[in-house]
Amino acid sequence: MIFYATQRFVLSVVIVMVAVSILTLMLHVVPGDPAVMILGPRATPELIEQTRVAMGLDQPLPVQIVTFFGNILRGDLGQDVFTGRAVSQIVFEQLPYTLILITVSILWAAVLGIALGCYSALRRNTWLDTLTGVISVGTISIPAFVMALYSVLVFAVWLRWLPAIGAGEGFWDGVTHLILPSFAIGVSWVGYVARIVRASMLEVMGQPHVRMARAYGLPDGWITRSHILKIAVQPAVTLIGTGVAHLFSAAVFVEVIFARPGIGALIVQAVNERNYPIVLGAVLVTTGIIVLATLISDLVIAWIDPRQREEL
Amino acid sequence: MTEQTIAANPGIGRRAFLRGATATGLAAATLPLGSRIWAQSGKVLRVSSYADIDALDPGFYQNGYNVDVMNCIYSKLVRYVPGREWDWELEAAEEIEQVDDTHIRFKLRPGIMFTGGYGEMTAEDVKFSFERVLEHDSPVKSDWGPLDHVEVTGTYEGTIVLKEPFQPLWSITLPYGTGHIVSKKAVMEATESGGNFGMEPPAYSGPYILKEWKPNQYVHLVRNPEWTGEAPGFDEIRILPMDDTKTAERAYEAGDLDYTEITLSSLAQYRGNVPAETVIEEYPSLYYVWLGMNLDNPALGDENLRKAIQYAINAEQIIDAAYFGEAAPATGLIAPGLPGHRETPSVPVAGDLDKAREYLEAAGGPPSEPLTIDALNATVWKTMAEVIQAQLAQIGIQTQINVQDSGSFWTLGMESEGARWKDMQLVLNRFSMLPDPYYATSWFVTDQVGVWNWERFSSEEFDALHQQALSEADAEARAEMYRKMQELMEASGAYKFITHEGTPVMYREGLEPALRPDGRPLFIDFKGDV
Numbered sequence: 001m002i003f004y005a006t007q008r009f010v011l012s013v014v015i016v017m018v019a020v021s022i023l024t025l026m027l028h029v030v031p032g033d034p035a036v037m038i039l040g041p042r043a044t045p046e047l048i049e050q051t052r053v054a055m056g057l058d059q060p061l062p063v064q065i066v067t068f069f070g071n072i073l074r075g076d077l078g079q080d081v082f083t084g085r086a087v088s089q090i091v092f093e094q095l096p097y098t099l100i101l102i103t104v105s106i107l108w109a110a111v112l113g114i115a116l117g118c119y120s121a122l123r124r125n126t127w128l129d130t131l132t133g134v135i136s137v138g139t140i141s142i143p144a145f146v147m148a149l150y151s152v153l154v155f156a157v158w159l160r161w162l163p164a165i166g167a168g169e170g171f172w173d174g175v176t177h178l179i180l181p182s183f184a185i186g187v188s189w190v191g192y193v194a195r196i197v198r199a200s201m202l203e204v205m206g207q208p209h210v211r212m213a214r215a216y217g218l219p220d221g222w223i224t225r226s227h228i229l230k231i232a233v234q235p236a237v238t239l240i241g242t243g244v245a246h247l248f249s250a251a252v253f254v255e256v257i258f259a260r261p262g263i264g265a266l267i268v269q270a271v272n273e274r275n276y277p278i279v280l281g282a283v284l285v286t287t288g289i290i291v292l293a294t295l296i297s298d299l300v301i302a303w304i305d306p307r308q309r310e311e312l
Numbered sequence: 313m314t315e316q317t318i319a320a321n322p323g324i325g326r327r328a329f330l331r332g333a334t335a336t337g338l339a340a341a342t343l344p345l346g347s348r349i350w351a352q353s354g355k356v357l358r359v360s361s362y363a364d365i366d367a368l369d370p371g372f373y374q375n376g377y378n379v380d381v382m383n384c385i386y387s388k389l390v391r392y393v394p395g396r397e398w399d400w401e402l403e404a405a406e407e408i409e410q411v412d413d414t415h416i417r418f419k420l421r422p423g424i425m426f427t428g429g430y431g432e433m434t435a436e437d438v439k440f441s442f443e444r445v446l447e448h449d450s451p452v453k454s455d456w457g458p459l460d461h462v463e464v465t466g467t468y469e470g471t472i473v474l475k476e477p478f479q480p481l482w483s484i485t486l487p488y489g490t491g492h493i494v495s496k497k498a499v500m501e502a503t504e505s506g507g508n509f510g511m512e513p514p515a516y517s518g519p520y521i522l523k524e525w526k527p528n529q530y531v532h533l534v535r536n537p538e539w540t541g542e543a544p545g546f547d548e549i550r551i552l553p554m555d556d557t558k559t560a561e562r563a564y565e566a567g568d569l570d571y572t573e574i575t576l577s578s579l580a581q582y583r584g585n586v587p588a589e590t591v592i593e594e595y596p597s598l599y600y601v602w603l604g605m606n607l608d609n610p611a612l613g614d615e616n617l618r619k620a621i622q623y624a625i626n627a628e629q630i631i632d633a634a635y636f637g638e639a640a641p642a643t644g645l646i647a648p649g650l651p652g653h654r655e656t657p658s659v660p661v662a663g664d665l666d667k668a669r670e671y672l673e674a675a676g677g678p679p680s681e682p683l684t685i686d687a688l689n690a691t692v693w694k695t696m697a698e699v700i701q702a703q704l705a706q707i708g709i710q711t712q713i714n715v716q717d718s719g720s721f722w723t724l725g726m727e728s729e730g731a732r733w734k735d736m737q738l739v740l741n742r743f744s745m746l747p748d749p750y751y752a753t754s755w756f757v758t759d760q761v762g763v764w765n766w767e768r769f770s771s772e773e774f775d776a777l778h779q780q781a782l783s784e785a786d787a788e789a790r791a792e793m794y795r796k797m798q799e800l801m802e803a804s805g806a807y808k809f810i811t812h813e814g815t816p817v818m819y820r821e822g823l824e825p826a827l828r829p830d831g832r833p834l835f836i837d838f839k840g841d842v
Contacts, residue, residue, distance in 0.1 A: 038374075
């Protein structure tokens, strides 16, 4: 298990480095000059050139990439070209908002998805199964930004139950500001999780150890929890782990629609402004998180399933 | 100006929902941010801004959204008067007068205090604030034009000395960004060299101070306890950055904002269904939108072809499609209300298809290859490009639309960014400006070819007029120069002016917003109840 975890960790570091290098290349291939964006239209060409040199943009691309990774090892992600603030400070200021948003979205997806999938599997081929199937496919079909727009219109503008914008201040205020955006992201995953849990449960329900448990007269609820669901949720855990990247993408739209702070909105703004240090710093951190999430989901599955644990 | 109000719309409002909520904690939590602050702190103004602040040093500012905050936290000698006509009034100055073409004498109002124990504002602070813009080679040093120095003649008195006359001083320098006065002592302590202090003002001199800035969340201004002038209208101002104006509209409707700009595309809808207790107003804008043609591109080398394009484009149709008919058509660069605005352009706003065909025939027919139209990748630009594409197709000119993100688009015609400018043909462009015609024409002089003059328009007469107009004291003669410059631009065939857009805003009944003639907010002067 330790060897497996170490192997995966090294692979994760390589993935992050490759991703950031590719991004750096892409940033330099697309047109746009950060010095012009920073200094505005009235700057003199001399001042623009001085700024380029100060930012290291006059260096060859490989040198810029090596310098970037060298700075990372020293814990320095650079400075925001507009405000002069440390990129690490800006990124880690915004990151918690996105992480909380994604975590709560996953909770929506997991709680509702597993419950619906379970319910559907236990009542297969009934009208309730059909109804949950329709709901599941329906939620899959609705993009997060559409859900976000309509949830604002209904719950914030029309009913005025929940706030429309921002992240709030303090715990309870933060919770109310989180409900709509997290639901908008999480609801489309409810369908995925529900369909996977249902299919997986139906498969596990037919396996010998479940039949054996029933033959012993064990209570249905206990069989479902201990012998069926424990195995059936594994594909859902994998799905959610690999889905973190998609959740980050969805968070971009939702953060813009709800005017929420967060890393998604930060990256979009930085790309438009050609604010290279912010783009690189933010993508480095998000790639790291996505890779880490995948790693954790693999390790969790290995931990849940004794058969996989033994194979490692 | 139009105003519309409507009574509150009863329904299941927040209070009704809260009555039904069983948990007290939930009830407290479900009050939106602004409502809770209102309860805690008295008069709070909640407004939106189209971007988050990124520069608070007036000597090195960029962009109007930073100046919106600077207006509240620093003082200037003079400031814009809110209203429908451009004018200025005294702010930190007790007296100010133009002694001759190059000397402006001022006397500060005694008793304006800098926060943090940095003492009273003096003429030394004025000298320091203005001269540092040049000394530190600020990217906005052109705002100060030919400033030579500021002569201090007393504790409160001084004279601004220019190397040559500079008319925009009164319209865009003194009442705007670089006109703000900072504390010499505080800035020298904070920066050692007197350079850019970035996002951490070392001292304030306006009616508000910056209590907190949460990036991408809000700017929180509160009353300056050391302010000795007239009390501002609100105890606190919360400025919430929202890149997307539609988001601000929804936030306003949800009760999270008291004032916001709205999009032209929403204006018609709001007119027909005004939100509860809301006033909607429309202001003209200083923006100018035009279709530019690259004079150095071989495909557009024939003047007759360019004129055919000018005459084939119907700006009214474009405005109907892209702005739902709510924007004002442009007659040139300079918006109504500013010196040099033209009542009618040389090329009719609606174009003239017969004339376009005549010019095209003189050019020997349409180009063999489709022309490209570069535009930003937002709906309004794509729509405009599509309408232009259809209009040009009417006379047989085929086009291809290239949409680009803002980072890529805004370097399209720059020679410093490679050879892309050579391939650029037609480009849909939009510049903003400050309330002086010099600001608009300065981008189209020969020196700007390959920088911001993407059409590569070059005219000795234009350049000479631009230079003369800077120092022309006679307002009508100066306006005539700018009208002539726009004629020259149009005569080159490189420009088809489309629109100045517009600035619609909405706010709560009871609020008395203070807006510049172009609809930009002057939060410092907002009053009333919300």
